[in-house]
Amino acid sequence: MTKWVYTFGDGAAEGRAGDRNLLGGKGANLAEMCSLGLPVPPGFTITTEVCNAYYANGRTYPGALETDVVSALDHIGRITGRRFGDPSKLLLVSVRSGARASMPGMMDTVLNLGLNDETVEALATDSGDARFAYDSYRRFIQMYSDVVMGLDHEVFEEILEDEKASLGHELDTELTAAEWQGVIALYKAKVEEELGKPFPQDPHEQLWGAIGAVFSSWMNSRAITYRRLHDIPESWGTAVNVQAMVFGNMGDTSATGVAFTRNPSTGDRQLYGEFLVNAQGEDVVAGIRTPQNITEAARIAAGSDKPSLQKLMPDAFQAFVDISDRLEKHYRDMQDLEFTIERGKLWMLQTRSGKRTAKAALKIAVEMAKDGLITKEEAVARIDAASLDQLLHPTIDPKAARDVIGMGLPASPGAATGEIVFSSGDAEDAKAQGRKVILVRIETSPEDIHGMHAAEGILTTRGGMTSHAAVVARGMGKPCVSGAGSLRVDYKAGTLLSMGQTFRKGDVITIDGGNGQVLKGAVAMLQPELSGDFAAIMEWADAARRMKVRTNAETPLDARMARSFGAEGIGLCRTEHMFFDGDRIVAMREMILADTEKDRRAALDKLLPMQRSDFLELFEIMAGLPVTIRLLDPPLHEFLPKTEAELAEVAAAMNVSADKLRQRTEALHEFNPMLGHRGCRLAVSYPEIAEMQARAIFEAAVEAGRKAGALVVPEIMVPLVGLVKELEYVKARIDAVAQSVMQETGTKIDYLTGTMIELPRAAIRAHVIAEAAEFFSFGTNDLTQTTFGISRDDAASFLETYRQKGIIEQDPFVSLDVDGVGELVRIAAEKGKAARPGIKLGICGEHGGDPASIRFCEEVGLDYVSCSPYRVPIARLAAAQAAVAAAKSAAKRD
Numbered sequence: 001m002t003k004w005v006y007t008f009g010d011g012a013a014e015g016r017a018g019d020r021n022l023l024g025g026k027g028a029n030l031a032e033m034c035s036l037g038l039p040v041p042p043g044f045t046i047t048t049e050v051c052n053a054y055y056a057n058g059r060t061y062p063g064a065l066e067t068d069v070v071s072a073l074d075h076i077g078r079i080t081g082r083r084f085g086d087p088s089k090l091l092l093v094s095v096r097s098g099a100r101a102s103m104p105g106m107m108d109t110v111l112n113l114g115l116n117d118e119t120v121e122a123l124a125t126d127s128g129d130a131r132f133a134y135d136s137y138r139r140f141i142q143m144y145s146d147v148v149m150g151l152d153h154e155v156f157e158e159i160l161e162d163e164k165a166s167l168g169h170e171l172d173t174e175l176t177a178a179e180w181q182g183v184i185a186l187y188k189a190k191v192e193e194e195l196g197k198p199f200p201q202d203p204h205e206q207l208w209g210a211i212g213a214v215f216s217s218w219m220n221s222r223a224i225t226y227r228r229l230h231d232i233p234e235s236w237g238t239a240v241n242v243q244a245m246v247f248g249n250m251g252d253t254s255a256t257g258v259a260f261t262r263n264p265s266t267g268d269r270q271l272y273g274e275f276l277v278n279a280q281g282e283d284v285v286a287g288i289r290t291p292q293n294i295t296e297a298a299r300i301a302a303g304s305d306k307p308s309l310q311k312l313m314p315d316a317f318q319a320f321v322d323i324s325d326r327l328e329k330h331y332r333d334m335q336d337l338e339f340t341i342e343r344g345k346l347w348m349l350q351t352r353s354g355k356r357t358a359k360a361a362l363k364i365a366v367e368m369a370k371d372g373l374i375t376k377e378e379a380v381a382r383i384d385a386a387s388l389d390q391l392l393h394p395t396i397d398p399k400a401a402r403d404v405i406g407m408g409l410p411a412s413p414g415a416a417t418g419e420i421v422f423s424s425g426d427a428e429d430a431k432a433q434g435r436k437v438i439l440v441r442i443e444t445s446p447e448d449i450h451g452m453h454a455a456e457g458i459l460t461t462r463g464g465m466t467s468h469a470a471v472v473a474r475g476m477g478k479p480c481v482s483g484a485g486s487l488r489v490d491y492k493a494g495t496l497l498s499m500g501q502t503f504r505k506g507d508v509i510t511i512d513g514g515n516g517q518v519l520k521g522a523v524a525m526l527q528p529e530l531s532g533d534f535a536a537i538m539e540w541a542d543a544a545r546r547m548k549v550r551t552n553a554e555t556p557l558d559a560r561m562a563r564s565f566g567a568e569g570i571g572l573c574r575t576e577h578m579f580f581d582g583d584r585i586v587a588m589r590e591m592i593l594a595d596t597e598k599d600r601r602a603a604l605d606k607l608l609p610m611q612r613s614d615f616l617e618l619f620e621i622m623a624g625l626p627v628t629i630r631l632l633d634p635p636l637h638e639f640l641p642k643t644e645a646e647l648a649e650v651a652a653a654m655n656v657s658a659d660k661l662r663q664r665t666e667a668l669h670e671f672n673p674m675l676g677h678r679g680c681r682l683a684v685s686y687p688e689i690a691e692m693q694a695r696a697i698f699e700a701a702v703e704a705g706r707k708a709g710a711l712v713v714p715e716i717m718v719p720l721v722g723l724v725k726e727l728e729y730v731k732a733r734i735d736a737v738a739q740s741v742m743q744e745t746g747t748k749i750d751y752l753t754g755t756m757i758e759l760p761r762a763a764i765r766a767h768v769i770a771e772a773a774e775f776f777s778f779g780t781n782d783l784t785q786t787t788f789g790i791s792r793d794d795a796a797s798f799l800e801t802y803r804q805k806g807i808i809e810q811d812p813f814v815s816l817d818v819d820g821v822g823e824l825v826r827i828a829a830e831k832g833k834a835a836r837p838g839i840k841l842g843i844c845g846e847h848g849g850d851p852a853s854i855r856f857c858e859e860v861g862l863d864y865v866s867c868s869p870y871r872v873p874i875a876r877l878a879a880a881q882a883a884v885a886a887a888k889s890a891a892k893r894d
Helices: 017-035 048-056 066-081 119-127 130-147 153-167 178-194 203-216 219-227 281-286 296-302 314-331 358-370 376-382 387-393 422-432 446-454 468-476 533-544 556-564 576-581 582-593 599-620 644-654 656-668 681-687 688-710 725-745 761-762 780-788 796-804 821-835 851-859 869-893
Strands: 005-009 043-046 093-097 109-113 237-242 255-260 270-279 335-342 345-353 404-407 410-414 413-419 435-440 457-458 478-481 488-489 495-498 501-502 508-512 517-520 548-552 570-574 627-630 714-718 752-757 775-778 840-843 865-867
Touching: 005 066, 017 043, 017 048, 017 093, 017 314, 017 345, 017 840, 043 066, 048 203, 048 237, 048 404, 066 237, 093 203, 093 821, 109 130, 109 203, 109 281, 119 130, 130 153, 130 178, 130 203, 153 178, 203 237, 219 796, 255 281, 255 314, 255 404, 314 335, 314 345, 358 376, 358 387, 358 533, 358 869, 376 533, 376 869, 387 435, 387 851, 387 869, 404 468, 410 468, 413 422, 422 435, 422 446, 435 446, 435 570, 446 468, 457 468, 457 508, 457 752, 468 478, 478 508, 508 570, 533 869, 548 556, 548 869, 556 599, 556 869, 570 576, 570 599, 570 865, 576 599, 576 725, 582 599, 582 656, 599 627, 599 688, 644 780, 681 725, 714 725, 714 775, 725 752, 752 821, 761 821, 775 821, 780 821, 821 840, 851 869, 865 869
Parallel strands: 413 435, 435 457, 457 478, 548 570, 548 865, 570 627, 627 714, 714 752, 752 775, 775 840, 840 865
Antiparallel strands: 005 043, 043 237, 093 109, 093 237, 255 270, 255 335, 335 345, 404 517, 410 478, 413 508, 488 495, 495 501, 508 517
16 A cells, blocks of 8 residues: 655654655655654655655545544644644644755645634634734735635735834834734635635645645746756655744744855855744745844854844754754765744755855855765765866956946855846846846746846845745856845836935946945956866866867867867867868868869968968967867858848959859759758769868878877868768878878878768668778767757757756757667667777767767767867766766676
């Protein structure tokens, strides 16, 4: 019989931390903390399997669930000495979500559940604090009506603000019990007016409404967006956690807070967090009130005049410090903690591995490895390879002039410049138009997830370092400044007011997430220096990985950048990119317009020294490392002018008639040029092009070798081969040129000739092609296009729809389609090795910088991956993680 509900409390639990797939992260860790003997309010977890059954069966629950929930409520009652729904022994509960992966703020929570017109009186009597009881009831009505009944919380905020104004109060905490009773009456009347039914009074009806709302929130738009951005499968589902309530809003000896065991922005080993006195947990993360610092050191650093938890409640603070240290050591990772203090008694509500910036992740992993808490291999595995992208982009130049227009909290590091937008919709629209924006909000909510993703950075005028904006921005690697209270945002007017200045939508600002500054205009940026913790992780990664990491580069700038990031050669030099500048495009067009081979060779003779110079510089930058040069790949029409104005201009510059140029352009026109006269097909039709490029390569290799005093071994790659005879034909021309250059220079040249595997036929016939090819490089951009029959340039219009409808989990042009395209790679690799045991295998498509694709490359035994310069560190780390994972799998099998 399936077990749907797992209980915890009083030092015992039916689950453990390892059960996160079943109990979700929150439920598994609540059970673990209970088993460790920590102060955790008793409760139970409804499993993720219920969520999946709920959706699989038309949003209905398994038959035994109700009985299991009643039994679990009795379990809580036995521990607390209370009973759910019984005013004489009042038990109130919280209902929270808890997915396998942390999804902060994306799903729904209900607190104070079980309150009604009768039980609120019991709570007032039981607590001896009527004001607290009615404050809790109004919170429950507001939260339940929003989450379960669909009445927006802003409706209640308006009522509350009007009442505070009429009563002369500024803060919620100033309202008396009687005044809260008046607010409650207005809330209940509003519910009935808007929804046509009264607020539910039956605690059991309330409970099942909240459970259903949490399961339903798994499929709300913000949760779906978050899952898509973080590659979280829908099939994981969410658990539901029901816990006895503890109250942080029970007066001045009560509080609630959120903390990290280390600084999630910098990684510094210091308790980092915020709390509010006389509040509930949602108050801290919602950013409605400005929170206080937990430690005295943080209070002093922030310049705050509000007392720290350390000073205000020293006993509870010390208990929290001890538990924080214990949990970090137990989980061997930085923890994100939620806690409540009820009349001086500390309760732990959550622990989980904390989200952190890439910089913090590196520092924490390195320090923990050096302290012996984890191994170097574990440190390497801990870093999200894709997150390194956060470290590889500019920060503000310290020498740049800063026109500071506001200050906030440095919520997520890095700097960003962009136009001001005030809504997530505007941010998405601007992104689609290629414009960079800063999303400016009073405070962000989970509904802003799509706008935060589209923006370069986020600026909020409310909220602390653990607000929604801060947590989500750090997870995305976006710069964020939060709580910039001196700024004023007016959504209706579309203005940002600061220091007497008015900024409107479209005005450019810069934010510095490292120090919290908001700056007028664009500010000069600097490239990052990758040293310290980054260098240590890279060193450990390089020791662990098997595959080499090369770069895709054809310019000296890209090649040098890639070398600085640790590239071990060039895996793809696209020679066509070298033909578009200045005199080169003129010579190229002369070659295309030529009517005879003689005239084509005359034009190519002009290009030869330019190509030779290009290759020489790349060989020198790579200093003996392998350089793979792809022969001309695109169709020739790409080099010709497109519009009538361009035709006229080019014809005049080349001293040819516009008609001739137009006729040649029309003659080269193809209905589907990506499947037309390109790649090796050009070299077969016009072998003189390949011969010129081969000569340039070999002459540059000889000269580079002489300068360096060491052999340069170029790798010449023939693109779009589908037939072995195509490769044999082109290779014969390359070999002939090599012989000529060796005779002319008196220098022996070592070189490899290979091909890109980018057609399904090539993959299937790889054993035959390998007889002529000394290496394969998988061009997975085209291999994906030709396997799926989808144009990469046009796919965006419908692939996202496919993702949203669950037809595909990932865009196959972003992450390799392992089952289809990957299977062709596997077939080609196996057949290639069988026919030529020493064949070199690599990948040079965009997938070469994608961590998930790199794992597959390790699995099929490729020798190297090649990617864009800025993704080289990501590929180095991902290759190491793949090698460590493969070694673990092999050890388990043995």
